[in-house]
Amino acid sequence: MMRKYVYIIIGVLIGLSCPAMAQGIHEASSSSQPTDSLVQVIDSLRQTVTALSGEIKENKENERLQEVWGKHRKYMNIGYVSQSLTRKENGGGTWKSEIGFNYGQGRTYYLHKKPILGMIKFGIDWTFYDLNFVKYKDKFGVFGGNADYLGYGDYYYEDGYLPPLPDTEGDEEVSDDMMQMEISTQVGPSVTINPVSHLKVSGYFRVAPSYSMLVASEELYHGYGTFFTLGGSVSFKIISIGIEGRWGNTKYNNIDLGNLEDEEYWDEDASMGDMLKGENDKIKWKTGSMRFYISIRL
Numbered sequence: 001m002m003r004k005y006v007y008i009i010i011g012v013l014i015g016l017s018c019p020a021m022a023q024g025i026h027e028a029s030s031s032s033q034p035t036d037s038l039v040q041v042i043d044s045l046r047q048t049v050t051a052l053s054g055e056i057k058e059n060k061e062n063e064r065l066q067e068v069w070g071k072h073r074k075y076m077n078i079g080y081v082s083q084s085l086t087r088k089e090n091g092g093g094t095w096k097s098e099i100g101f102n103y104g105q106g107r108t109y110y111l112h113k114k115p116i117l118g119m120i121k122f123g124i125d126w127t128f129y130d131l132n133f134v135k136y137k138d139k140f141g142v143f144g145g146n147a148d149y150l151g152y153g154d155y156y157y158e159d160g161y162l163p164p165l166p167d168t169e170g171d172e173e174v175s176d177d178m179m180q181m182e183i184s185t186q187v188g189p190s191v192t193i194n195p196v197s198h199l200k201v202s203g204y205f206r207v208a209p210s211y212s213m214l215v216a217s218e219e220l221y222h223g224y225g226t227f228f229t230l231g232g233s234v235s236f237k238i239i240s241i242g243i244e245g246r247w248g249n250t251k252y253n254n255i256d257l258g259n260l261e262d263e264e265y266w267d268e269d270a271s272m273g274d275m276l277k278g279e280n281d282k283i284k285w286k287t288g289s290m291r292f293y294i295s296i297r298l
Helices: 002-070 257-261 263-267 272-277
Strands: 074-087 094-110 120-137 177-196 199-216 219-236 239-256 283-297
Touching: 074 120, 074 239, 094 177, 094 283, 120 199, 177 219, 199 239, 219 283
Parallel strands: none
Antiparallel strands: 074 094, 074 283, 094 120, 120 177, 177 199, 199 219, 219 239, 239 283
8 A cells, every 4th residue: 555655656756747857858959949050150151251262362363373474475675786797608708796786576475374383384476576786897898998907806707718808099998887787577486484473484486587788888788588586584573684596597689879879870771679689699698696685574
């Protein structure tokens, strides 16, 4: 009988505790929902920050690429020229320049948008025009100037042959300067490396179809020549320095400028075309030069 009452009391206590347990479970369940929502918000914010960070990084890289590769593709060169001129016919002979300079403008056209390995780009260089001027000293009077043996080694060296000196005694003294001028356009491939910051190192090869003139005493030689240029430069933003080799052959027609004032010449039904063509066969000359230049990149 006593045992029966004990079971009854335990049952009543269990019954009374069930609602309290249910309420606790409900409260625990209710309190977990805000926690899950907070975790989701934090995860969403983290993903947004990561995406924004990646976008900002990409924008900065694009701005850097634009700054390095999008600008300073145009160039304006001015430089010093050291040049030699070799006559390949009539005995040969080589003249060395006394002074020379060049000036040109052009642009680099890159062949791809993004640099290879983040630092290398290939392109095509087009120099719109290039002017080259050199002055020689005709120490031997080959072009009608007065012969002068003194100091000839500075400007002329023979190539197995010493041209005969003209007899200038009693003749009117003429200038012994000789000048060579070319105007050309240049085009060819180039490669540019950007190792750090705005520093760029470039190498290039160009073909330069040219019109050339050679003036000495009262004679003018003119003709077409194909030149080649191989060089390189180092630039930082808008300033660049470079060095290049330039070589080529030209066949010149002879023009006697004295005929411009010779009435007898024109009385013989001579035309300007006849004078430009010249009386002699074309003379072939070889030009080789080294050019050091400063460039402004725009």
